[in-house]
Amino acid sequence: MKETIKTVGNEVTQVMASIDEDQARQLSKAIQNAPTIFVLGEGRSGLMAKAFAMRLMHAGYQVYVIGETITPSIQKGDLLVAVSGSGTTKTIVDMAKKAAESKAEVFAITTDPQSPLAEISEHTLVIPAATKYRRPTEPGTIQPLGNQFDQSLHLILDAVIIYSLNGGNNRQTNDQLKARHANLE
Template sequence: MKNIIETVVHEISTVLSNVDEGESLALADEIRNAKRIFISGEGRSGLMGKAIAMRLMHGGFHVYVTGETITPSIEKGDLLILISGSGSTSSSLQLGNAAKKAEAKVFLVTTNRDSKIAEISDGIVVVPAATKHRRPEEPGTIQPLGNQFDQSVHLLLDAIIISLTRSKDQQSTYEEMTNRHANLE
Protein backbone atom coordinates (compact mmCIF):
# COMPACT_ATOMS: atom_id res chain seq x y z
CA MET A 1 0.00 0.00 0.00
CA LYS A 2 2.77 2.45 0.93
CA ASN A 3 4.33 2.03 -2.53
CA ILE A 4 1.02 2.89 -4.22
CA ILE A 5 0.61 6.00 -2.06
CA GLU A 6 4.16 7.13 -2.81
CA THR A 7 3.62 6.57 -6.53
CA VAL A 8 0.37 8.57 -6.55
CA VAL A 9 1.98 11.41 -4.57
CA HIS A 10 4.91 11.45 -7.01
CA GLU A 11 2.54 11.53 -9.99
CA ILE A 12 0.55 14.46 -8.60
CA SER A 13 3.70 16.33 -7.60
CA THR A 14 5.06 15.92 -11.13
CA VAL A 15 1.83 17.14 -12.71
CA LEU A 16 1.60 20.19 -10.43
CA SER A 17 5.24 21.10 -10.99
CA ASN A 18 4.46 21.33 -14.72
CA VAL A 19 1.50 23.71 -14.39
CA ASP A 20 2.31 27.13 -15.83
CA GLU A 21 2.51 29.56 -12.91
CA GLY A 22 1.44 32.47 -15.11
CA GLU A 23 -1.79 30.66 -15.98
CA SER A 24 -2.46 29.98 -12.29
CA LEU A 25 -1.79 33.60 -11.37
CA ALA A 26 -4.11 34.75 -14.17
CA LEU A 27 -6.92 32.62 -12.73
CA ALA A 28 -6.21 34.01 -9.25
CA ASP A 29 -6.50 37.55 -10.66
CA GLU A 30 -9.81 36.73 -12.37
CA ILE A 31 -11.19 35.27 -9.14
CA ARG A 32 -10.00 38.29 -7.13
CA ASN A 33 -11.57 40.75 -9.58
CA ALA A 34 -14.85 38.94 -10.29
CA LYS A 35 -18.10 40.32 -8.96
CA ARG A 36 -19.33 36.74 -8.51
CA ILE A 37 -17.85 33.35 -9.34
CA PHE A 38 -19.71 30.44 -10.93
CA ILE A 39 -18.15 26.98 -11.07
CA SER A 40 -19.13 24.06 -13.26
CA GLY A 41 -17.93 20.62 -14.23
CA GLU A 42 -19.46 17.27 -15.01
CA GLY A 43 -18.94 14.07 -13.01
CA ARG A 44 -15.88 14.08 -10.81
CA SER A 45 -14.76 17.42 -12.25
CA GLY A 46 -18.04 18.78 -10.90
CA LEU A 47 -17.28 17.31 -7.49
CA MET A 48 -13.89 19.04 -7.52
CA GLY A 49 -15.71 22.25 -8.50
CA LYS A 50 -18.09 21.95 -5.55
CA ALA A 51 -15.18 21.46 -3.16
CA ILE A 52 -13.47 24.54 -4.55
CA ALA A 53 -16.71 26.54 -4.40
CA MET A 54 -16.97 25.73 -0.70
CA ARG A 55 -13.40 26.87 -0.09
CA LEU A 56 -14.03 30.10 -2.01
CA MET A 57 -17.13 30.71 0.11
CA HIS A 58 -15.06 30.17 3.26
CA GLY A 59 -12.62 32.72 1.84
CA GLY A 60 -15.36 35.33 1.56
CA PHE A 61 -16.02 35.14 -2.18
CA HIS A 62 -19.50 35.24 -3.71
CA VAL A 63 -19.62 31.85 -5.41
CA TYR A 64 -22.22 29.58 -6.97
CA VAL A 65 -22.23 26.09 -8.45
CA THR A 66 -24.11 25.88 -11.74
CA GLY A 67 -27.21 23.72 -11.80
CA GLU A 68 -28.19 24.37 -8.20
CA THR A 69 -31.66 25.75 -7.54
CA ILE A 70 -30.33 28.93 -5.92
CA THR A 71 -27.82 29.79 -8.66
CA PRO A 72 -28.68 33.21 -10.14
CA SER A 73 -28.18 34.41 -13.71
CA ILE A 74 -24.61 35.12 -14.73
CA GLU A 75 -23.85 38.72 -15.76
CA LYS A 76 -21.15 41.04 -16.96
CA GLY A 77 -18.44 41.25 -14.31
CA ASP A 78 -18.95 37.62 -13.26
CA LEU A 79 -16.55 34.72 -13.82
CA LEU A 80 -17.43 31.19 -14.91
CA ILE A 81 -14.78 28.59 -14.08
CA LEU A 82 -15.24 25.44 -16.14
CA ILE A 83 -13.43 22.25 -15.13
CA SER A 84 -13.17 19.75 -17.97
CA GLY A 85 -10.32 17.32 -18.46
CA SER A 86 -11.00 16.97 -22.17
CA GLY A 87 -12.06 20.57 -22.64
CA SER A 88 -14.85 19.37 -24.87
CA THR A 89 -17.65 18.39 -22.49
CA SER A 90 -20.76 19.47 -24.41
CA SER A 91 -22.67 20.80 -21.39
CA SER A 92 -19.64 22.83 -20.29
CA LEU A 93 -19.29 24.24 -23.80
CA GLN A 94 -22.96 25.28 -23.71
CA LEU A 95 -22.48 27.00 -20.36
CA GLY A 96 -19.36 28.74 -21.62
CA ASN A 97 -21.22 30.06 -24.65
CA ALA A 98 -24.11 31.26 -22.47
CA ALA A 99 -21.69 33.04 -20.14
CA LYS A 100 -19.96 34.75 -23.07
CA LYS A 101 -23.34 35.86 -24.41
CA ALA A 102 -24.05 37.41 -20.98
CA GLU A 103 -20.65 39.17 -21.21
CA ALA A 104 -19.17 37.22 -18.28
CA LYS A 105 -15.61 35.93 -18.34
CA VAL A 106 -14.90 32.24 -18.87
CA PHE A 107 -11.84 30.47 -17.49
CA LEU A 108 -11.13 26.82 -18.30
CA VAL A 109 -9.20 24.31 -16.19
CA THR A 110 -8.29 21.41 -18.49
CA THR A 111 -5.61 19.14 -19.92
CA ASN A 112 -6.34 20.22 -23.48
CA ARG A 113 -5.14 23.64 -24.60
CA ASP A 114 -6.57 23.09 -28.10
CA SER A 115 -10.10 22.15 -27.04
CA LYS A 116 -13.42 23.60 -28.12
CA ILE A 117 -13.98 25.24 -24.74
CA ALA A 118 -10.46 26.71 -24.76
CA GLU A 119 -11.33 28.48 -28.01
CA ILE A 120 -14.12 30.48 -26.34
CA SER A 121 -12.37 31.00 -22.98
CA ASP A 122 -10.82 34.23 -21.75
CA GLY A 123 -8.21 32.23 -19.88
CA ILE A 124 -7.00 28.70 -19.37
CA VAL A 125 -5.00 26.69 -16.88
CA VAL A 126 -3.57 23.53 -18.38
CA VAL A 127 -3.18 20.74 -15.85
CA PRO A 128 -0.90 18.25 -17.67
CA ALA A 129 -2.48 15.15 -16.12
CA ALA A 130 -3.92 11.89 -17.36
CA THR A 131 -7.65 11.75 -18.06
CA LYS A 132 -9.99 8.87 -18.82
CA HIS A 133 -9.24 9.45 -22.53
CA ARG A 134 -5.52 8.53 -22.24
CA ARG A 135 -4.42 10.73 -25.14
CA PRO A 136 -0.83 10.13 -26.29
CA GLU A 137 0.41 13.42 -24.77
CA GLU A 138 -0.93 12.56 -21.30
CA PRO A 139 1.50 11.28 -18.66
CA GLY A 140 1.48 7.72 -17.46
CA THR A 141 -0.35 6.82 -14.28
CA ILE A 142 -1.15 3.82 -12.13
CA GLN A 143 -4.52 5.41 -11.36
CA PRO A 144 -7.77 4.59 -13.12
CA LEU A 145 -9.83 6.95 -15.26
CA GLY A 146 -9.32 10.66 -14.51
CA ASN A 147 -8.10 10.30 -10.93
CA GLN A 148 -4.79 12.03 -11.68
CA PHE A 149 -6.57 15.03 -13.24
CA ASP A 150 -9.15 15.29 -10.45
CA GLN A 151 -6.57 15.15 -7.66
CA SER A 152 -4.29 17.64 -9.39
CA VAL A 153 -7.16 20.08 -10.02
CA HIS A 154 -8.22 19.90 -6.39
CA LEU A 155 -4.74 20.66 -5.08
CA LEU A 156 -4.01 23.34 -7.68
CA LEU A 157 -7.25 25.24 -7.08
CA ASP A 158 -6.79 24.88 -3.32
CA ALA A 159 -3.32 26.45 -3.68
CA ILE A 160 -4.80 29.33 -5.69
CA ILE A 161 -7.39 29.95 -2.96
CA ILE A 162 -4.71 29.85 -0.27
CA SER A 163 -2.76 32.48 -2.20
CA LEU A 164 -5.89 34.64 -2.45
CA THR A 165 -6.77 34.43 1.24
CA ARG A 166 -3.31 34.97 2.65
CA SER A 167 -2.92 38.07 4.72
CA LYS A 168 -0.49 39.48 7.24
CA ASP A 169 -2.92 38.52 9.97
CA GLN A 170 -3.30 34.79 9.39
CA GLN A 171 -5.19 34.31 12.68
CA SER A 172 -7.85 36.81 11.58
CA THR A 173 -8.24 35.07 8.22
CA TYR A 174 -8.51 31.68 9.92
CA GLU A 175 -11.17 32.99 12.30
CA GLU A 176 -13.15 34.61 9.46
CA MET A 177 -13.06 31.38 7.46
CA THR A 178 -14.07 29.37 10.52
CA ASN A 179 -17.02 31.71 11.08
CA ARG A 180 -18.18 31.13 7.49
CA HIS A 181 -18.04 27.34 7.94
CA ALA A 182 -21.45 25.65 8.06
CA ASN A 183 -23.02 25.65 11.51
CA LEU A 184 -26.12 23.65 10.56
CA GLU A 185 -24.35 20.31 10.65
Protein backbone atom coordinates in the same frame (compact mmCIF):
# COMPACT_ATOMS: atom_id res chain seq x y z
CA MET B 1 0.64 -0.64 -0.47
CA LYS B 2 3.44 1.79 0.46
CA GLU B 3 4.78 1.69 -3.10
CA THR B 4 1.34 2.46 -4.55
CA ILE B 5 0.89 5.41 -2.17
CA LYS B 6 4.35 6.69 -3.04
CA THR B 7 3.70 6.37 -6.79
CA VAL B 8 0.37 8.22 -6.60
CA GLY B 9 1.97 10.99 -4.57
CA ASN B 10 4.87 11.27 -7.02
CA GLU B 11 2.50 11.41 -9.99
CA VAL B 12 0.52 14.27 -8.50
CA THR B 13 3.73 16.06 -7.48
CA GLN B 14 4.94 15.87 -11.09
CA VAL B 15 1.68 17.31 -12.41
CA MET B 16 1.74 20.12 -9.84
CA ALA B 17 5.35 20.96 -10.76
CA SER B 18 4.29 21.29 -14.41
CA ILE B 19 1.54 23.87 -13.79
CA ASP B 20 2.10 27.19 -15.57
CA GLU B 21 2.36 29.69 -12.70
CA ASP B 22 1.19 32.57 -14.88
CA GLN B 23 -2.04 30.72 -15.67
CA ALA B 24 -2.61 30.03 -11.96
CA ARG B 25 -1.94 33.71 -11.13
CA GLN B 26 -4.43 34.75 -13.83
CA LEU B 27 -7.08 32.60 -12.16
CA SER B 28 -6.28 34.17 -8.79
CA LYS B 29 -6.57 37.66 -10.27
CA ALA B 30 -9.86 36.79 -11.99
CA ILE B 31 -11.26 35.48 -8.70
CA GLN B 32 -10.20 38.58 -6.79
CA ASN B 33 -11.70 40.93 -9.40
CA ALA B 34 -15.01 39.16 -10.06
CA PRO B 35 -18.17 40.55 -8.47
CA THR B 36 -19.67 37.03 -8.58
CA ILE B 37 -18.04 33.69 -9.32
CA PHE B 38 -19.82 30.75 -10.92
CA VAL B 39 -18.30 27.26 -11.08
CA LEU B 40 -19.22 24.50 -13.47
CA GLY B 41 -18.21 20.88 -13.91
CA GLU B 42 -19.73 17.46 -14.55
CA GLY B 43 -19.10 14.15 -12.82
CA ARG B 44 -15.97 13.93 -10.73
CA SER B 45 -14.66 17.21 -12.13
CA GLY B 46 -17.97 18.70 -10.97
CA LEU B 47 -17.36 17.39 -7.46
CA MET B 48 -13.95 19.08 -7.45
CA ALA B 49 -15.58 22.28 -8.74
CA LYS B 50 -18.11 22.14 -5.89
CA ALA B 51 -15.30 21.70 -3.36
CA PHE B 52 -13.63 24.75 -4.93
CA ALA B 53 -16.87 26.74 -4.66
CA MET B 54 -17.20 25.82 -0.98
CA ARG B 55 -13.66 26.98 -0.28
CA LEU B 56 -14.30 30.24 -2.16
CA MET B 57 -17.40 30.78 0.02
CA HIS B 58 -15.31 30.17 3.15
CA ALA B 59 -12.91 32.81 1.85
CA GLY B 60 -15.76 35.32 1.59
CA TYR B 61 -16.34 35.34 -2.16
CA GLN B 62 -19.81 35.45 -3.64
CA VAL B 63 -19.93 32.12 -5.46
CA TYR B 64 -22.53 29.83 -7.02
CA VAL B 65 -22.49 26.35 -8.52
CA ILE B 66 -24.18 26.11 -11.91
CA GLY B 67 -27.18 23.78 -11.72
CA GLU B 68 -28.09 24.45 -8.10
CA THR B 69 -31.59 25.82 -7.50
CA ILE B 70 -30.39 29.07 -5.91
CA THR B 71 -27.97 30.00 -8.71
CA PRO B 72 -28.86 33.41 -10.21
CA SER B 73 -28.20 34.51 -13.78
CA ILE B 74 -24.66 35.29 -14.77
CA GLN B 75 -24.00 38.92 -15.62
CA LYS B 76 -21.48 41.01 -17.51
CA GLY B 77 -18.21 41.07 -15.57
CA ASP B 78 -18.93 37.92 -13.54
CA LEU B 79 -16.54 34.97 -13.68
CA LEU B 80 -17.35 31.45 -14.85
CA VAL B 81 -14.77 28.83 -13.90
CA ALA B 82 -15.55 25.90 -16.21
CA VAL B 83 -13.85 22.57 -15.44
CA SER B 84 -13.56 19.74 -17.95
CA GLY B 85 -10.58 17.41 -18.10
CA SER B 86 -11.07 16.77 -21.80
CA GLY B 87 -12.40 20.23 -22.56
CA THR B 88 -15.02 18.60 -24.78
CA THR B 89 -17.91 17.90 -22.39
CA LYS B 90 -20.87 19.25 -24.36
CA THR B 91 -22.83 20.69 -21.44
CA ILE B 92 -19.75 22.50 -20.13
CA VAL B 93 -18.88 23.92 -23.55
CA ASP B 94 -22.50 25.01 -24.16
CA MET B 95 -22.77 26.77 -20.78
CA ALA B 96 -19.40 28.46 -21.29
CA LYS B 97 -20.65 29.81 -24.63
CA LYS B 98 -23.77 31.18 -22.93
CA ALA B 99 -21.65 32.82 -20.24
CA ALA B 100 -19.44 34.42 -22.90
CA GLU B 101 -22.54 35.67 -24.72
CA SER B 102 -23.59 37.30 -21.43
CA LYS B 103 -20.22 39.09 -21.38
CA ALA B 104 -19.01 37.13 -18.36
CA GLU B 105 -15.34 36.22 -18.15
CA VAL B 106 -14.87 32.52 -18.91
CA PHE B 107 -11.91 30.70 -17.39
CA ALA B 108 -11.37 27.10 -18.55
CA ILE B 109 -9.60 24.47 -16.51
CA THR B 110 -8.68 21.50 -18.68
CA THR B 111 -5.87 19.21 -19.79
CA ASP B 112 -6.15 20.30 -23.42
CA PRO B 113 -5.30 23.88 -24.37
CA GLN B 114 -6.71 23.30 -27.88
CA SER B 115 -10.05 21.92 -26.70
CA PRO B 116 -13.40 23.53 -27.61
CA LEU B 117 -13.71 24.78 -24.02
CA ALA B 118 -10.28 26.41 -24.07
CA GLU B 119 -10.96 27.98 -27.46
CA ILE B 120 -14.07 29.85 -26.26
CA SER B 121 -12.53 30.89 -22.94
CA GLU B 122 -10.64 34.10 -22.27
CA HIS B 123 -8.14 32.28 -20.07
CA THR B 124 -7.14 28.68 -19.53
CA LEU B 125 -5.43 26.86 -16.69
CA VAL B 126 -3.96 23.67 -18.12
CA ILE B 127 -3.64 20.76 -15.71
CA PRO B 128 -1.14 18.46 -17.49
CA ALA B 129 -2.60 15.24 -16.09
CA ALA B 130 -4.06 12.01 -17.41
CA THR B 131 -7.78 11.74 -18.17
CA LYS B 132 -9.92 8.70 -18.84
CA TYR B 133 -9.07 9.06 -22.55
CA ARG B 134 -5.33 8.36 -22.13
CA ARG B 135 -4.31 10.61 -25.04
CA PRO B 136 -0.71 10.35 -26.25
CA THR B 137 0.03 13.83 -24.84
CA GLU B 138 -1.07 12.84 -21.31
CA PRO B 139 1.41 11.59 -18.73
CA GLY B 140 1.52 7.96 -17.70
CA THR B 141 -0.26 6.92 -14.53
CA ILE B 142 -1.04 3.83 -12.49
CA GLN B 143 -4.36 5.42 -11.55
CA PRO B 144 -7.68 4.59 -13.20
CA LEU B 145 -9.81 6.98 -15.24
CA GLY B 146 -9.24 10.67 -14.47
CA ASN B 147 -8.00 10.22 -10.89
CA GLN B 148 -4.71 11.98 -11.62
CA PHE B 149 -6.55 14.98 -13.09
CA ASP B 150 -9.09 15.16 -10.24
CA GLN B 151 -6.45 14.97 -7.49
CA SER B 152 -4.22 17.56 -9.16
CA LEU B 153 -7.21 19.80 -9.85
CA HIS B 154 -8.23 19.75 -6.19
CA LEU B 155 -4.74 20.68 -5.02
CA ILE B 156 -4.08 23.41 -7.59
CA LEU B 157 -7.45 25.06 -6.88
CA ASP B 158 -6.67 25.02 -3.15
CA ALA B 159 -3.28 26.59 -3.92
CA VAL B 160 -4.96 29.31 -6.02
CA ILE B 161 -7.29 30.19 -3.13
CA ILE B 162 -4.43 30.23 -0.62
CA TYR B 163 -2.41 32.45 -2.96
CA SER B 164 -5.42 34.75 -3.42
CA LEU B 165 -5.89 35.07 0.33
CA ASN B 166 -2.22 35.55 1.17
CA GLY B 167 -1.24 37.82 -1.68
CA GLY B 168 -4.45 39.50 -2.60
CA ASN B 169 -6.82 42.06 -1.20
CA ASN B 170 -8.82 39.46 0.71
CA ARG B 171 -6.44 38.55 3.57
CA GLN B 172 -8.24 36.69 6.32
CA THR B 173 -7.46 34.65 9.37
CA ASN B 174 -8.43 31.03 9.87
CA ASP B 175 -11.02 32.22 12.43
CA GLN B 176 -12.66 34.44 9.80
CA LEU B 177 -12.89 31.53 7.37
CA LYS B 178 -14.09 29.20 10.12
CA ALA B 179 -16.91 31.65 10.94
CA ARG B 180 -18.33 30.95 7.44
CA HIS B 181 -18.07 27.18 7.81
CA ALA B 182 -21.39 25.34 8.06
CA ASN B 183 -22.70 25.26 11.63
CA LEU B 184 -25.92 23.34 11.00
CA GLU B 185 -24.18 19.98 11.03
